[in-house]
Amino acid sequence: NNVNGATWYQLWVSTVNNNGSLTTVHAKWHEASQVCSGATCSFTPDVTLTSGNYRWWVRTWNAAGYGPWSSAMNFSVAR
Numbered sequence: 320n321n322v323n324g325a326t327w328y329q330l331w332v333s334t335v336n337n338n339g340s341l342t343t344v345h346a347k348w349h350e351a352s353q354v355c356s357g358a359t360c361s362f363t364p365d366v367t368l369t370s371g372n373y374r375w376w377v378r379t380w381n382a383a384g385y386g387p388w389s390s391a392m393n394f395s396v397a398r
Contacts, residue, residue: 324381325386326380327348331378333373334372335372372395375394376388
């Protein structure tokens with residue numbers, strides 16, 4: 320969802336390792352004007368995910384500073 324006043328969005332994706340630790344696979348900023356249209360924001364990261372469990376978060380930024388991180392969302396890739 321588009322956050323009012325946000326000019327950038329950071330997407331952070333990590334692998335959830337077997338021991339519960341995380342390994343970052345994507346942590347890039349995306350300009351709101353490039354990824355948002357109306358109330359919806361979307362983009363496809365340029366990363367290939369292997370089989371496994373992952374976790375992602377998003378946060379915003381504008382000239383006033385950083386917004387809070389979103390709640391973590393988990394997903395799995397099966398091959």
